[in-house]
Amino acid sequence: MSETPFHRALRDSVQEVLEKMFFVEPVEEPPGEAGSPDGIMAVQLAFEGLPSGVLTLCVTSAAARQIAADFLGEDESGLSPAKVEEVVCELANMICGSVLSRVESSATFRLASPRILLAGERPIRREAAARRAVHAVAIGSGTLTASMETRDPVCPQAAESVS
Amino acid sequence: MAYRVLIVDDSPAMRSFVRRVMELSGFDLSVCFEAGDGGEALKVLRSEWVDAILTDINMPGMDGEELLRRLSADELLRAIPAIVISTDATTNRMDRLATLGARGYITKPFVPEDLRAVLERTLGDPNV
Amino acid sequence: MDQIVVGMADCRIAEGGGQVLATFALGSCIGLAIYDPQTKVGGLLHFMLPDSGIDPARAKANPFMFADTGIPLLLEKVCGRGAMKRRLVVRAAGGAQMMDQENVFEIGKRNYLALRKILWKSGILLHAEAVGGVRSRTVRLDTSTGKLWLVEGGEQRELVAGAPRQGGN
Numbered sequence A: 001m002s003e004t005p006f007h008r009a010l011r012d013s014v015q016e017v018l019e020k021m022f023f024v025e026p027v028e029e030p031p032g033e034a035g036s037p038d039g040i041m042a043v044q045l046a047f048e049g050l051p052s053g054v055l056t057l058c059v060t061s062a063a064a065r066q067i068a069a070d071f072l073g074e075d076e077s078g079l080s081p082a083k084v085e086e087v088v089c090e091l092a093n094m095i096c097g098s099v100l101s102r103v104e105s106s107a108t109f110r111l112a113s114p115r116i117l118l119a120g121e122r123p124i125r126r127e128a129a130a131r132r133a134v135h136a137v138a139i140g141s142g143t144l145t146a147s148m149e150t151r152d153p154v155c156p157q158a159a160e161s162v163s
Numbered sequence B: 001m002a003y004r005v006l007i008v009d010d011s012p013a014m015r016s017f018v019r020r021v022m023e024l025s026g027f028d029l030s031v032c033f034e035a036g037d038g039g040e041a042l043k044v045l046r047s048e049w050v051d052a053i054l055t056d057i058n059m060p061g062m063d064g065e066e067l068l069r070r071l072s073a074d075e076l077l078r079a080i081p082a083i084v085i086s087t088d089a090t091t092n093r094m095d096r097l098a099t100l101g102a103r104g105y106i107t108k109p110f111v112p113e114d115l116r117a118v119l120e121r122t123l124g125d126p127n128v
Numbered sequence C: 001m002d003q004i005v006v007g008m009a010d011c012r013i014a015e016g017g018g019q020v021l022a023t024f025a026l027g028s029c030i031g032l033a034i035y036d037p038q039t040k041v042g043g044l045l046h047f048m049l050p051d052s053g054i055d056p057a058r059a060k061a062n063p064f065m066f067a068d069t070g071i072p073l074l075l076e077k078v079c080g081r082g083a084m085k086r087r088l089v090v091r092a093a094g095g096a097q098m099m100d101q102e103n104v105f106e107i108g109k110r111n112y113l114a115l116r117k118i119l120w121k122s123g124i125l126l127h128a129e130a131v132g133g134v135r136s137r138t139v140r141l142d143t144s145t146g147k148l149w150l151v152e153g154g155e156q157r158e159l160v161a162g163a164p165r166q167g168g169n
Helices: A005-022 A062-073 A081-103 A156-160 B011-024 B038-047 B064-073 B091-099 B111-123 C057-060 C066-081 C107-121
Strands: A027-029 A038-050 A053-061 A131-139 A142-151 B002-008 B027-033 B053-055 B081-084 B104-107 C004-005 C009-016 C019-026 C030-036 C042-046 C088-094 C126-130 C137-141 C148-152 C157-158
Touching: A005 A062, A005 A081, A038 A062, A038 A081, A053 A062, A062 A081, A062 A142, A062 B011, A081 B011, A081 B064, A142 C137, B002 B011, B002 B038, B011 B027, B011 B104, B011 B111, B011 C019, B027 B038, B038 B053, B038 B064, B064 B081, B064 B091, B064 B111, B081 B111, B081 C009, B104 C009, C004 C009, C004 C042, C009 C019, C009 C066, C019 C030, C019 C042, C030 C107, C030 C137, C042 C066, C042 C137, C066 C107, C088 C107, C088 C137, C088 C148, C126 C148
Parallel strands: B002 B027, B002 B053, B053 B081, B081 B104, C004 C019, C088 C126
Antiparallel strands: A027 A131, A038 A053, A053 A142, A131 A142, C009 C042, C019 C137, C030 C042, C030 C088, C137 C148, C148 C157
């Protein structure tokens, strides 16, 4: 199956953000559904504009700690869980903004604050999503999976009936 | 020269990152105020003077554009150089930032050295 | 002027001016030059791989082969001769995409990312760089002037801070 422009924007954004600010070269891998024995940190971020939708980011715990330490320029050992969450939230924010700037270069978009999903909380998925892209990469000591789905702005009722 | 700076971003992680880049670029930060949105930033500015403001755009509460609008409407505050650090690289946004008086901008993600270049062009080279 | 040659997986320090540190055949390897203009202490490291974790025994025998062991040692040596970290002028060249014998692509890029990560964590920003591409490079650090000369594609030029990738006023 050929890659859609939306998926390409997600792939390029993940790569650019991870390389420039986290010093990581991501290696693409097939998205997996299985959970990690190490635990996973999940973040969800809604956005409004043309298009509107939601980004979900899942990072395995060891990888989250490692990239958080690298981003802040600190040692992993001294990093609190709260600081790791803050960094992963900002990672989600940057990936989302980067994708939206690529797909809609002339529209204005608004990002909500990223939200950490609690253990056991399942990410919101809109069945009526017009476009959905998933991109998974191996990073250092774990995996990062970014999935983005958008509502088609001409079909707001279909999206509303699900949310 | 000792700098007093205000960093405005709803992400504490990004505020730390920007602060670190400023310090590693040679800006001697005597004071670094932090705010989570435009409203908090204005509260700081009611009682403190700063030499530079670095602000995000997308924030809950008052966003960066509204903050810039309020700053440029104030006789004293409009003199403070404001640099925008944002994920939004759309042409609409860039055009508006220029008319709102932003003196410099950089889009996330960026390499630290590029932020240093924007800081030096806007505020001058601190090492000279 | 004395020329001190820095080989592959090697590191040399010079102080007092009057010396040139030179390293050749920077393909996917990276040459990292640091210089303190006040004390005229300079160092040049030529490392080959990003992460010593793949071969700790080799890293122990020669720490200069890897970014994560070589760069901290370079900094330590230079600062041990009186240089101060906040005065250091830091420049890098190399990290090209070369086809090596094992056909392992991307070593150049991984070396570059490792370099940037270690410098960031050490509290240092790069002042100039000539990285990527597909061509081999040579660098010479003149400790009298602090200038770094780059040879690439048969042409020589001084390596100075270039245009940033993005951002504006």
